[in-house]
Amino acid sequence: MTQGFPRYGWYGDDFTGATDTLATLSERGLRALLFLRAPAEKHLASAGQLDAIGIAGATRSMTPEAAAIELDAAGRFFSAQGIDILHYKCCSTFDSAPHVGSLGVAIRTLWKHFPNPFVPVVGGQPNLGRYCLFGNLFAAAGGGEVHRIDRHPTMSVHPVTPMAEADLRRHLAAQGLARIGLLDYRAYERGDADAILDGCLATNPDAVLFDVARASDLEVIGRLIAERAQSAPLLAVGPSSVAQALTARGGFFGAGSKSVSQPERREGPVLALVGSLSPVTRGQVEAASGYARIDVDPLLLDDSAYTETLRQQTLGLLASQNTMLVTRQPSDAPEGPDRIAGATGLLLRAIMADARLSRLVIAGGDTSSRAVAALDIWGLSYRAAMVPGAPLCEAHSDDPRLNGLEIVLKGGQMGPPDFFDVAEA
Numbered sequence: 001m002t003q004g005f006p007r008y009g010w011y012g013d014d015f016t017g018a019t020d021t022l023a024t025l026s027e028r029g030l031r032a033l034l035f036l037r038a039p040a041e042k043h044l045a046s047a048g049q050l051d052a053i054g055i056a057g058a059t060r061s062m063t064p065e066a067a068a069i070e071l072d073a074a075g076r077f078f079s080a081q082g083i084d085i086l087h088y089k090c091c092s093t094f095d096s097a098p099h100v101g102s103l104g105v106a107i108r109t110l111w112k113h114f115p116n117p118f119v120p121v122v123g124g125q126p127n128l129g130r131y132c133l134f135g136n137l138f139a140a141a142g143g144g145e146v147h148r149i150d151r152h153p154t155m156s157v158h159p160v161t162p163m164a165e166a167d168l169r170r171h172l173a174a175q176g177l178a179r180i181g182l183l184d185y186r187a188y189e190r191g192d193a194d195a196i197l198d199g200c201l202a203t204n205p206d207a208v209l210f211d212v213a214r215a216s217d218l219e220v221i222g223r224l225i226a227e228r229a230q231s232a233p234l235l236a237v238g239p240s241s242v243a244q245a246l247t248a249r250g251g252f253f254g255a256g257s258k259s260v261s262q263p264e265r266r267e268g269p270v271l272a273l274v275g276s277l278s279p280v281t282r283g284q285v286e287a288a289s290g291y292a293r294i295d296v297d298p299l300l301l302d303d304s305a306y307t308e309t310l311r312q313q314t315l316g317l318l319a320s321q322n323t324m325l326v327t328r329q330p331s332d333a334p335e336g337p338d339r340i341a342g343a344t345g346l347l348l349r350a351i352m353a354d355a356r357l358s359r360l361v362i363a364g365g366d367t368s369s370r371a372v373a374a375l376d377i378w379g380l381s382y383r384a385a386m387v388p389g390a391p392l393c394e395a396h397s398d399d400p401r402l403n404g405l406e407i408v409l410k411g412g413q414m415g416p417p418d419f420f421d422v423a424e425a
Contacts, residue, residue, distance in 0.1 A: 006053040008246065008253075009078040010087040011071070011110075013101065014365040015372050016390070016411040017239065018056035019380060021089050023391035024243040025052045026382035030253065034380045034393075036373060038077045043378050043396070051253070053081060056380070058369040060091060060101040061160070061341075067102065068109050075113030084229050085236055085252060086114050091365070092130040092239035092389075093139050093149060093413070094123075094168060095161040096175065104175030107207060107237060114235040118201055118228045121180070122221060122238030122245060123168055124212030128389050128414070130239065132211045135182050136166040142280040142413070154278055154413060168209055177206040185211040188220045197224055207237065218244050222251025266404060268358035270424040271314070271351070272324040275344055275367025278412030284363075288420035291324035292317045298327045301343035311350045318355055322424050327367075341366040345374035352402070359406040361423045368409040377402055387422060389414040 008025075012018025018034055025032040032052040035043065047053075055074055059067040078086050088106050090096065096103045107119060123132025129140025137149040150156055150166040165171045169180045181200030187193040200208050210221050222245030225236060229252065236242050246252035274285055285293075294313055300306045310325070317323040327344065341364070348371045352360075362368045379396040383406065386392045390410040397403040408423050416422070 006050045006081055007084050008052040008087065008243075009081060009083040009085070010052070010054045010089050010243065011059075011074050011078070012054065012056045012089040013060040013091065013106070014058060014411075015056045015368040016365050016409040016414070017089050017091055018054055019391055019393055019409050020389050021087070021240045021243050022054060022380065022382050022393065023385070024240045025247065027385070028247040028253070030247070032382070033396075036378055036380070038073065039378065046396075047379070053078075053083070056369070056372075058366070058373070059106060060096070061366050061369070063100060064098070064102050064105045067105050071106055071109040072112070075110045079113040079233070084233050085225070085246065086110060086233070087242045088235065088237045089242070090237060090239065091411070092125045092128050092241075093152070093155045093163065094137060094171065095155055095158055095163055096171075097161045098175050101161055102175045103172060103237065104177050107177060107235065110235050114233045116228070116232040116234035117204065118234055119205075119207040120221070120225050120234075120236045120238075120242075121168070121172070121207045121209045122212060122218075122236070122242045123209055125239040125241040125244070126212065126215045127244075128239070130241075131213055132168065132209070133213055134184050134211065135169050135209055137163075137168055138166075139413075142283070142417075154280070159277070172207070172209075179203070179205045181205040181208040183208065183210050185213040185217055188217050193220055193224060212241060215244075219248040219251070221245040222248040226252040265406065266358050268356050269318045270322040270359045270361060271318060271355065271357050272322070272361040272363070272420055272423070273344065273348055273367065273371060274324060274326045274363045275341060275371075276364030276410075276412035277327075277329055278364075280415070281363050281410075281412050284415060284417060284419045285324070285326055287417050288324065290421050290424045291322045293324045293326060296325050296327045296344075296347075298340040298344070301340065301347060307347055307350065310347060314351050315354055318357070324420065341370035342374075345370040345372075349374040356401065357405060359408065359424070361408045361410070361420065363410045363412065365411045368411075372407070372409070375402060377405075380407065387415045387419060390419075390423075
């Protein structure tokens with residue numbers, strides 16, 4: 001299915017979501033690779049021919065000013081690759097705000113490089129329990145009950161970007177996108193989605209939001225996006241359901257699939273690093289049985305003596321067993337979650353300087369982004385399925401100790417109760 005050049009690019013606003021899109025494409029038979037920054041020429045050449053090329057970023061936790069600089073450079077890179085569709089991969093819960101992780105800033109910045117007047121926003125991802133109905137977002141909590149996002153037990157009280165508005169049009173309007181059209185799910189059943197979309201585009205909207213009530217809706221959405229990408233390269237926004245739509249029957253790539261076998265695993269223990277404070281992840285930690293556990297006080301990670309003690313303790317345990325580092329809930333509100341994620345990444349780098357692992361498992365969107373970025377890894381490729389939203393990946397590095405390392409990155413809301421036992425098996 002390789003075209004000789006990438007037709008599709010994606011930029012992930014955090015590393016965990018970026019790997020989910022990597023898995024979506026790879027499981028449908030596409031040659032895809034996720035770079036951890038705009039790739040050097042030698043790394044791009046070593047990747048060979050690609051159908052899809054990704055960059056994992058951290059704009060979900062960035063200020064508008066920092067995100068605009070990051071995304072302007074990314075937009076120039078993707079445009080230079082000659083791709084037809086750039087997918088800005090945001091979290092499936094759309095958690096963002098005017099002051100941090102702004103989707104409005106992302107769209108306005110990237111659109112300059114992909115100025116098709118049609119900017120689709122795909123509002124749900126059913127395989128992860130995310131649904132958009134009449135523009136309102138709903139999400140399952142830990143694989144169970146589905147809540148309107150502004151009443152979700154975790155996302156409504158997110159410590160950085162709490163979701164106080166379920167209507168994604170209003171949510172995005174607060175981030176500077178005042179004119180958003182809507183295709184509600186009934187149009188897919190009636191067969192008049194083309195006409196409704198044409199009517200929306202006649203009003204020159206900032207973007208067009210697509211309801212997603214069922215997986216079958218993505219087939220229609222994929223066709224609509226693919227047809228309109230023929231006139232000019234375009235920007236699409238949403239979770240990995242954008243890639244699901246574009247690889248559905250009649251979509252941009254057309255339906256495809258391939259058999260992916262479990263690869264041979266290299267020798268060594270598993271290290272799990274848990275930064276997410278989500279109740280879902282915390283329940284998974286308590287259910288884990290295959291690890292020695294070290295609790296980490298995140299407010300002390302700036303103390304070099306404390307970090308060195310943790311490093312030595314971790315290496316000692318890894319000599320004989322799988323080990324899990326778990327950041328404790330701070331007694332006081334942290335000065336900055338981004339600072340803690342960065343310090344956790346430096347701790348991981350110090351451990352990895354001497355550890356020889358078979359697999360690294362990281363839980364938490366910001367933690368994953370900062371921790372993996374701290375390592376000398378330049379790319380990730382897909383190896384096998386693990387759990388929905390958290391695939392098994394393989395690291396690419398110029399450091400032979402890191403090259404070939406298996407990595408699983410999990411968002412706070414992802415995975416079954418026994419996730420960590422599944423991840424180490």
